[in-house]
Amino acid sequence: MIQNYLTAILCLFLSLKTFGQTTNQHASKRVLNAPESVYKKFRDAGMNPVNHELTENERAKVEKAFSFLPPLHQKILKANLHSISFMDNMPNTALTSPVENQDSLKVFNITFRAGILNETISQWATAKELICYDRSTNPDYEIRIEAGEMDAFLYVLLHEATHVVDAVLKLTPHPLEKDTLMEPTVFTESIWYKMNIPVEKFIDPLLEKTRFRGGSPLPVEVAPEIYAKLQKTPFPSLYAMASWFEDIAELETIYHLTQKMNQPFYITVKKNNAEIFHFEPLKNDFVKSRLKQLTVFYEV
Known part of the structure; x- marks a missing residue:
């Protein structure tokens, strides 16, 4: 039980450390695997979602889209976007989810169905x-x-x-x-x-x-x-x-x-x-x- 507890603490620490690192990145570059809770939601719906690795062309599309966002969106995402993720075999188009954080700052993951890039x-x-x-x-x-x-x-x-x-x-x-x-x-x-x-x-x-x-x-x-x-x-x-x-x-x-x-x-x-x-x-x-x-x- 203690080992499981320590493992959970380590996973949380790594997640928070990752967020601290990603806040220094432009929002469009914060591409990570989706949280497990998102995978579970889709598996429970009978789907078999898998992570989608972006091609260079797809990354360029993502960065271009972020550059078109309104000023307030740019400001809020800089501080409050934890990550973006892309999936294949996802039942809907996108899902925005809160992500646990070490303080009161609200941070979010947005998971997208990769097919919309095409x-x-x-x-x-x-x-x-x-x-x-x-x-x-x-x-x-x-x-x-x-x-x-x-x-x-x-x-x-x-x-x-x-x-x-x-x-x-x-x-x-x-x-x-x-x-x-x-x-x-x-x-x-x-x-x-x-x-x-x-x-x-x-x-x-x-x-x-x-x-x-x-x-x-x-x-x-x-x-x-x-x-x-x-x-x-x-x-x-x-x-x-x-x-x-x-x-x-x-x-x-x-x-x-x-x-x-x-x-x-x-x-x-x-x-x-x-x-x-x-x-x-x-x-x-x-x-x-x-x-x-x-x-x-x-x-x-």
Whole structure:
């Protein structure tokens, strides 16, 4: 037992020593194997994740993406990013996890599915959106997100890094239980009632049935109606409706890509190759009214 205890202490010491060394590195170079807790989470889900060793080309993509992050993200990650990791056979796109630290400083690991290094934002975002729909009901329909040809890793990094900034600065409330009522922040006031429940005026029966609200894939032919309903809310995407954590991450990511990097971001619904609906979040007045809140990410 004493030997096991000493081994555990040694592992913790080495982990903390590694973090002390990595804080002197640029955030993009803090590439480590993912924490065992992350592997366990995926194994418990029936997956067999393995560490992915980056190629030189992939490392260059990672470093380039980090250089595009907003000023506040750069500042927070310099102090609070423990490591980034890449996996093959990972069930989701990314996972941000807290890492034990020797003091009160919050530090995080972000684990990415390595495959996104070889996808564009348009390809990845479209594939993610399509899980909301059952396309077998009407093959005449096509849904696509046009978001440019930059690496999907950039979008996912922006999103996950926003989670880290949010966790460190508490830009949204962080309840211990999801049903807890919390004092709102500027990012949640008049939009969210609880962590994953919008205020009543933004609850729509159809939107509540969508995949990211806990529903099942819906017939693809209802997509125009879904996006018409979404246009009557302040949420920039269907995924933003999952919780206020995802909302702030989606809002900042789409804003940064479109307004700071001049990339497109819009959803098209086509029937028989003819466009029948077009949704562009940053042209929605409800979404536009929130953009002034995002100055916090740039005034550092």
